[in-house]
Amino acid sequence: MTRIIxxxxxxxxxxxxxxxxxxxxxxxxxxxxxxxxxxxxxxLAVAALFLAxxxxxxxVSVRFVLRGLRVILFILSFAALINLLLTPGxxxxxxxxxxxxxxxxxxxxxVMGARLVLLITGSSLLTLTTSPIQLTDGIEALLKPLRLPAxxxxxMMTIALRMIPTLAEELGKIMKAQKARGADFETGSPLKRIRxxxxxxxxLFVSSFKRxxxxxxxxxxxxxxxxxxxxxxxxxxxTGRDALAGGVVVIFxxxxxxxxxx
Amino acid sequence: MIISDNLRFSYASLExxxxxxxxxxxxxxxxxxxxxxxxxxxxxxxxxxxxxHINALLSPTEGTxxxxxxxxxxxxxxxxxxxxxxxVFQNPDNQIVASTVEEDTAFGPExxxxxxxxxxxxxxxxxxxxxxxxxxxxAPHHLSGGQKQRVAIAGVLAMQPSIIIFDESTAMLDPSGxxxxxxxxxxxxxxxxxxxxxxxxxxxxxxAERIIVMDHGRVALDGPPRDIFTRSDILTNIGLTVxxxxxxxxxxxxxxxxxxxVLTAEELITEKSVIETxxxxxxxxxxxxxxxxxxxxxxxxxxxxxxxxxxYNPGAAYEKKAISDINLTIHKGEIIGIxxxxxxxxxxxxxxxxxxxxxxxGQIIIDGEDxxxxxxxxxxxxxxxxxVFQYPEHQLFESTVYKDVAFGPIHTGMPADKVDESxxxxxxxxxxxxxxFEKSPFTLSGGQKRRAAIAGVLAMQPDILILDEPTAGLDPSGxxxxxxxxxxxxxxxxxxxxxxxxxxDDAARxxxxxxxxxxxxxxxxxxxxxxFSQGPALEDFGLDVPHVTRIMAYLARINPVIPxxxxxxxxxxxxxxxxxxxxxxxxxxxx
Numbered sequence: 001m002t003r004i005i006x007x008x009x010x011x012x013x014x015x016x017x018x019x020x021x022x023x024x025x026x027x028x029x030x031x032x033x034x035x036x037x038x039x040x041x042x043x044l045a046v047a048a049l050f051l052a053x054x055x056x057x058x059x060v061s062v063r064f065v066l067r068g069l070r071v072i073l074f075i076l077s078f079a080a081l082i083n084l085l086l087t088p089g090x091x092x093x094x095x096x097x098x099x100x101x102x103x104x105x106x107x108x109x110x111v112m113g114a115r116l117v118l119l120i121t122g123s124s125l126l127t128l129t130t131s132p133i134q135l136t137d138g139i140e141a142l143l144k145p146l147r148l149p150a151x152x153x154x155x156m157m158t159i160a161l162r163m164i165p166t167l168a169e170e171l172g173k174i175m176k177a178q179k180a181r182g183a184d185f186e187t188g189s190p191l192k193r194i195r196x197x198x199x200x201x202x203x204l205f206v207s208s209f210k211r212x213x214x215x216x217x218x219x220x221x222x223x224x225x226x227x228x229x230x231x232x233x234x235x236x237x238x239t240g241r242d243a244l245a246g247g248v249v250v251i252f253x254x255x256x257x258x259x260x261x262x
Numbered sequence: 263m264i265i266s267d268n269l270r271f272s273y274a275s276l277e278x279x280x281x282x283x284x285x286x287x288x289x290x291x292x293x294x295x296x297x298x299x300x301x302x303x304x305x306x307x308x309x310x311x312x313x314x315h316i317n318a319l320l321s322p323t324e325g326t327x328x329x330x331x332x333x334x335x336x337x338x339x340x341x342x343x344x345x346x347x348x349x350v351f352q353n354p355d356n357q358i359v360a361s362t363v364e365e366d367t368a369f370g371p372e373x374x375x376x377x378x379x380x381x382x383x384x385x386x387x388x389x390x391x392x393x394x395x396x397x398x399x400x401a402p403h404h405l406s407g408g409q410k411q412r413v414a415i416a417g418v419l420a421m422q423p424s425i426i427i428f429d430e431s432t433a434m435l436d437p438s439g440x441x442x443x444x445x446x447x448x449x450x451x452x453x454x455x456x457x458x459x460x461x462x463x464x465x466x467x468x469x470a471e472r473i474i475v476m477d478h479g480r481v482a483l484d485g486p487p488r489d490i491f492t493r494s495d496i497l498t499n500i501g502l503t504v505x506x507x508x509x510x511x512x513x514x515x516x517x518x519x520x521x522x523x524v525l526t527a528e529e530l531i532t533e534k535s536v537i538e539t540x541x542x543x544x545x546x547x548x549x550x551x552x553x554x555x556x557x558x559x560x561x562x563x564x565x566x567x568x569x570x571x572x573x574y575n576p577g578a579a580y581e582k583k584a585i586s587d588i589n590l591t592i593h594k595g596e597i598i599g600i601x602x603x604x605x606x607x608x609x610x611x612x613x614x615x616x617x618x619x620x621x622x623x624g625q626i627i628i629d630g631e632d633x634x635x636x637x638x639x640x641x642x643x644x645x646x647x648x649x650v651f652q653y654p655e656h657q658l659f660e661s662t663v664y665k666d667v668a669f670g671p672i673h674t675g676m677p678a679d680k681v682d683e684s685x686x687x688x689x690x691x692x693x694x695x696x697x698x699f700e701k702s703p704f705t706l707s708g709g710q711k712r713r714a715a716i717a718g719v720l721a722m723q724p725d726i727l728i729l730d731e732p733t734a735g736l737d738p739s740g741x742x743x744x745x746x747x748x749x750x751x752x753x754x755x756x757x758x759x760x761x762x763x764x765x766x767d768d769a770a771r772x773x774x775x776x777x778x779x780x781x782x783x784x785x786x787x788x789x790x791x792x793x794f795s796q797g798p799a800l801e802d803f804g805l806d807v808p809h810v811t812r813i814m815a816y817l818a819r820i821n822p823v824i825p826x827x828x829x830x831x832x833x834x835x836x837x838x839x840x841x842x843x844x845x846x847x848x849x850x851x852x853x
Contacts, residue, residue, distance in 0.1 A: 011399065131361075131362065132361050133360060133361065133362065133365050158359065158360060158361070159359065161361050162358065162359060162360060162361045162402070165401075165403040166355050166403060169403075173651065174656070174657055176613065176618050176651070177649075177651040177654065177656075177657040178657060179618060179644070180616055180618060180644055180648070180649040180651070180719070181644075181657075181669055181670040181673065181674075181718060181719065181722070182641055182644055182645065182669075182670055182672075182673030182674035182675075182722070183669075183673055184641075184673070198659065199657075199659050199669070202659035203656055203657050203658065203659050206656075206659075206704070207656055210356075211353075211355070211356045214351065214353060214356035214357065215356050215357065215359070217319060217351070218349075218351055218356065218357035218359070219359060219369075220319060220344070221317055221319060221344055221348070221349045221351075222344070222348075222359075222369055222370040222373060222417060222418070222421065223341050223344050223345060223370060223373040223374050223421065224369070224373045225341070225373065229375040230372055230373060230375060231371075231372050231375050231376055231377060231378055231381065232368075232372060232378055232381075233364065233365060233368035233371075233372060233378060233381045233382065233385065234378070235378050
């Protein structure tokens with residue numbers, strides 16, 4: 001559970017960390033969208049250069065960023081392999097049964113792979129440089145004009161983020177306790193295995209409800225009454241720096257789209 | 263400040279025909295500004311229900327509750343009342359909302375609509391007041407229990423309340439966590455806050471200016487601690503205890519000594535008559551402490567641990583050495599207490615004994631066999647080594663108590679015809695009657711649930727029974743019950759018992775041998791008398807010493823003839839009342 005690196009906040013004080021989360025969210029959406037339209041190496045090079053610049057500015061250690069890729073390594077190699085082996089083309093370099101390796105295939109596999117790496121690294125930078133609270137604040141602010149219950153969604157995300165480590169710990173504890181009573185989760189038919197999970201699921205649900213109830217009481221005791229009239233410790237502030245960052249992203253997107261026509 | 267007038271409250275019943283037993287039944291009191299009031303009473307006596315009336319989480323069925331002149335029934339004032347009367351709950355994990363310390367502290371003021379710049383200054387002031395400023399950006403799940411509770415206190419302080427209610431806020435903490443929180447509470451009282459402290463620990467209640475004793479929804483006693491604790495007859499009757507210093511003073515008074523009405527260990531050791539007795543003390547019959555001089559049982563070694571080391575997440579950036587190079591021999595029939603602060607490696611150690619954790623290096627040998635030698639033997643091992651986790655009632659899941667207790671025996675391969683007998687016997691030992699067998703475990707009371715869960719492990723008929731904080735969160739009479747049952751299991755079922763405890767009193771009274779863990783290693787290992795005569799060392803390890811032991815250790819410094827490792831009040835009275843001429847000691851080697 002703790003090994004998953006995607007979505008883990010990397011605390012640091014950098015220009016990227018300090019940006020308004022709304023700007024960062026929109027920038028990632030824009031980045032991902034234009035990346036889909038990139039088909040050649042010029043575009044990829046521009047995107048890679050841009051990303052490298054952002055990583056450098058963010059002061060997140062490169063090793064940490066790359067470690068996030070480990071999780072998708074399988075998907076990445078699978079997608080590249082499919083493209084490599086199954087792309088139809090003129091220039092056949094090697095063929096065996098239905099497999100044909102073509103120059104087009106190599107080209108496509110490389111573009112595909114590079115694009116995926118850029119995509120994942122770019123979006124994980126968002127969560128690496130934005131604390132969960134800022135992220136939910138940003139989402140709340142962006143959802144508000146859409147007439148969605150923005151505050152409720154935000155508080156749900158906040159509580160979920162807060163409770164995930166606690167519940168993961170609890171799950172581990174319950175599993176151990178039932179193992180100590182002879183429960184076995186590793187052997188047996190699939191149906192039996194599902195049934196074996198009852199001794200875990202029932203206590204986990206019971207305790208989650210109890211926690212939810214206590215948390216609700218504690219929140220009420222601290223005057224929580226929904227989003228109305230609420231203020232923020234750190235209100236979102238759109239500054240000159242944010243405007244500058246937005247401008248840079250727009251220029252980058254335009255350049256990236258233009259590379260299609262080279 | 264707080265005026266409760268003939269307050270009554272009943273919870274809505276789930277079953278229509280069940281008679282409504284009022285949780286609060288006509289309570290009258292008034293609490294002045296700046297008072298420090300402790301509320302004690304056994305589980306279900308109405309303490310928490312009462313507290314929840316003070317901040318309008320509950321509204322009285324009859325009678326009135328006024329806070330700062332505002333009737334809590336007035337729904338337009340509900341948020342003002344909750345601001346005035348802040349509340350800190352028992353479980354630190356279930357009251358922290360946000361995922362960083364500062365954001366959580368800001369939660370209250372944010373809800374109240376305080377302007378952002380002011381929230382900032384309130385958050386900083388509040389965190390400074392509980393000495394948590396250096397952790398502003400930390401994630402709550404990286405903090406210790408005591409630190410989490412201090413964050414929860416800061417969250418309340420940021421709302422600038424005049425009353426702070428603590429609903430058993432120390433119950434889930436280790437000794438040093440409890441000390442941290444109690445220090446904070448006393449500090450807040452000094453600064454003028456009105457404090458209401460609900461607690462099961464009489465030593466904590468003794469630090470208040472006034473104690474309200476609740477029983478069956480009524481106020482049984484109300485007065486200064488000094489007066490309350492002289493009524494030990496009433497207190498014992500309603501399932502409560504008295505601080506050890508008070509008990510010792512009473513015991514000494516019965517032997518003819520003039521001791522004034524003391525409350526704490528510190529007061530008792532400044533009593534003139536006590537000091538004089540200590541100074542006069544010349545004669546010491548070894549019989550008086552015969553228990554502490556008993557050699558360890560000379561039975562065969564049952565468990566041998568060789569150079570055990572465990573590292574969590576080896577190789578990762580957050581790898582953590584939980585225990586290192588532990589060597590330990592446990593003999594058949596021992597009752598061993600393991601004490602140590604949270605994170606000292608106690609739980610990691612015991613989870614190796616039934617192979618829930620695998621050693622990173624080292625060996626565990628039970629009855630001459632390495633437990634990891636034969637992988638197929640795992641079930642048999644888990645049957646032999648019964649492990650009762652902390653808050654074991656959280657693991658109940660079956661539809662009836664009987665089925666839940668039968669889960670262990672069935673899954674560890676006990677023959678079907680033996681299961682029934684074993685289940686019934688185990689339930690009997692923990693004191694659950696036949697009527698409860700077919701009930702859902704979720705309808706039992708807290709103490710009953712705990713005992714049913716212990717029976718679930720006992721029913722596997724283990725040779726070794728390990729209990730991780732079996733008395734945590736129980737009221738004094740609940741604690742006594744569990745301790746008595748553990749003694750019974752040890753005597754009747756002939757099991758070797760290992761207990762992890764945060765209660766030094768429990769460990770001192772129950773165990774024949776105590777192991778102190780610190781930073782993943784065994785720091786001390788010996789008889790309770792040997793261990794608890796090392797007060798300062800234990801405090802360095804974040805632990806405590808039973809109050810009576812501390813008193814006797816102090817007196818032993820005045821007069822070195824006095825034995826230091828005294829663990830119970832009875833023993834202390836016996837030693838101190840030993841007059842120079844009397845040689846006939848009652849040679850009670852009682853437990």
